[in-house]
Amino acid sequence: MQTAKHSILEAKSMTTKKYDLRSALEELKAMPGQYLETNKEIDPEAQLAGVYRYIGAGGTVKRPTKEGPAMMFNNVKGFPHSRVLIGVLASRRRVGALMHQDWHNLGHVLNEAVKTPIQPVTVGKADAPAQEVVHLATDDDFDIRTLLAAPTNTPDDAGPYITMGVVRGSSPDGTQHDVTIHRMVLEDKDTIGMYIMPGGRHIGAFLKEYEAKNEPMPITISIGLDPIVPIATTFEPPTTPLGYDELSIAGSLRQQAVELVDGVAVHEQGIARAEWIVEAEIMPNTSMQEDINTNSGFAMPEFPGYNGQANPAVHVVKIKAVTHRKDNPIVQTTIGPSEEHVSMAGIPTEASILNLVDNAIPGVVTNVYNPPAGGGKLMTIMQIHKDSDNDDGIQRQAALLAFSAFKELKTVILVDEDVDIFDWNDVMWTINTRFQADMDIQVLTGLRNHPLDPSERPEYDPKSIRTRGMSSKLILDGTYPHDMKDQFQRAPFMEVANWEDWTKE
Known part of the structure; x- marks a missing residue:
């Protein structure tokens, strides 16, 4: 048995390699059994998730399921110019390999990264592959539902969901920033329903400030990212208090600042090396029924393994623009109760528990694990x-x-x-x-x-x-x-x- 020991980040010089989803995929392809792709046509409506459930979802997904490779679907029905990737983080061992760390000690590694942040930097549009192609919501043919291959997990879902989109928003005065992940359903051609869980989400705190002024809150939703970024963004208070930009944790883990780019249609920044960026505004003091298009009563499967109930009042998000890479952009998605959620939610929580307990009673807790049985939470x-x-x-x-x-x-x-x-x-x-x-x-x-x-x-x-x-x-x-x-x-x-x-x- 390998015992868990305190692990710290290796000293590294700032690398010239640009980390993003595509560089991570090149690493996965070199790891036996960690990557699978198919050219067989797949329907994004329930079939894609249904297939991957057997191949590698794991977590609290209904059995039979297992830990397996990440999977790329190259032929997505109705979306000839886009691919869908699922399961990159659905294995703790794979996360460790992509992080270049021992998978037993990831909590310790993230704990150290929180203490040694590297802040994101802004680059120009010429250095932002996420903005190679621009679609404005004012275009006559604009429809997010036919542009972005967002799958459904089950036939009962309220609609296609963005499940791996990193939302970035700022305080009205622009001095504080936050990134976080929410469930977001495509409701109409230019409308997203976003569920922001009450309490603990700084995006929600910023939104309250905008709503007090009755002004829309500009946001970006970055999709298709270096896998380290979604893990870093799921830290919560008290480890990352209001004003702490979690992208700086990803910067520390990579020893390379995350690159941001100014939006083309909103006053907010997206992640420059993403596959897609959705630019939008959260409308103030406005809500809508999450399952307004289906009336199924369900949203999508959530991390405990059950279908989440549709929220009667999700926030209304109006899309202003969508940008993406020109070369077969990748939509990264996840199954709600899969091992991927365990990695995103559980590993940062392990780091936070280690930090809290070691400050109060040093040396007592040598390691922490948030297992799939609890969905990471x-x-x-x-x-x-x-x-x-x-x-x-x-x-x-x-x-x-x-x-x-x-x-x-x-x-x-x-x-x-x-x-x-x-x-x-x-x-x-x-x-x-x-x-x-x-x-x-x-x-x-x-x-x-x-x-x-x-x-x-x-x-x-x-x-x-x-x-x-x-x-x-x-x-x-x-x-x-x-x-x-x-x-x-x-x-x-x-x-x-x-x-x-x-x-x-």
């Missing part, structure tokens, strides 16, 4: 170090610290240092051999959590859930008492450095 496994008998109990304090900062966290499992937190059998082994239910379960009631968890409804538990989004939270303490350490030593095996020699002819 609902569950964390914490690896605990104890030096003496006096450290017993500190592990539960670490769990409480994690709960205090991340309201979407529902379950914490605590294990000792000799347990591989990335191996479910090893984690469950410790629950079966270092755990007594009457002593080692702690339940916290009446707390806030994520409203997409369908069990968090008053009708499920009317005694403790007063309003939707409230939850009980669970700590499973699978660490042994330090004064009984000698009784919990795993069976010793000979350490054989050259064991692979016996596998060769």
Whole structure:
């Protein structure tokens, strides 16, 4: 078993290589079993996601599914000049390879990147391949639904969704910026319905300032990016407070500033090396029914593995322009409950938990993993170090610290240092051999959590859930008492450095 150790970014000089989605694909193509493409025609309406569900979605997707390669669909029905890519981040090992880091230690790596940001820079249009082709919403033939090959996940979806679009917006005075990812449904030829989850999203804070002035908020939606960018953008408070530009985390990870370009139709910047940029405005104090075109009652599948309910009042986004690369631009998409969401949401949360706990009780938590079972948000496994008998109990304090900062966290499992937190059998082994239910379960009631968890409804538990989004939270303490350490030593095996020699002819 490889034990997790603190990992820091390697010292690198500023590289001249330009990182973007296409450079990442070249790396993937050189990795056996990590990339697959097809020229067979695929329908973006449910079929594309339905096929990839079997090939590599993973996560909380309905079985059968598995971890598999990223996949490029070159022949998308109705979109002869565009390709669709899915699943680039749907494997933690693949994320580690693309980040040029050990996949076991990605939380530590991102934690270090937050502390050493490299701010984005602005380039001219000549250096922005994302603006090689320009479509204005005022053009007679403009229709986002026939221009952008946005798939649906299921036949019940409210419409085609942009699922991997990085939204960039700024405060009205232009001094603060934010990037984040939202579910965005194509409602009409120039209209997007955007769901901004209440609380914690700085885009929402900026929007309130615009709405107070009754002015539209300019935004860009960048699609088809260096895979490191979507991971960096999903950090949340308290790790990245209001005004912290998460693109600087991607800059640190790459040791290369993310390049931005001024919009052609709105006063906001997009990511210059994207495949697509949608330029738009969020209309002030205006909303619309998310499933207005289908009335299905559903939005799209969300990370817990269930269909998300359509929101009766999503924000109205009016498109002003769409720009893209001229050479077969790539629409990057994801399946809502797939392993891709686990990477985007879970790894930054691991980094944030490590940062918070290490500041409060240094040296106690050696590594953290947010597994697919929780969609990257609902569950964390914490690896605990104890030096003496006096450290017993500190592990539960670490769990409480994690709960205090991340309201979407529902379950914490605590294990000792000799347990591989990335191996479910090893984690469950410790629950079966270092755990007594009457002593080692702690339940916290009446707390806030994520409203997409369908069990968090008053009708499920009317005694403790007063309003939707409230939850009980669970700590499973699978660490042994330090004064009984000698009784919990795993069976010793000979350490054989050259064991692979016996596998060769």
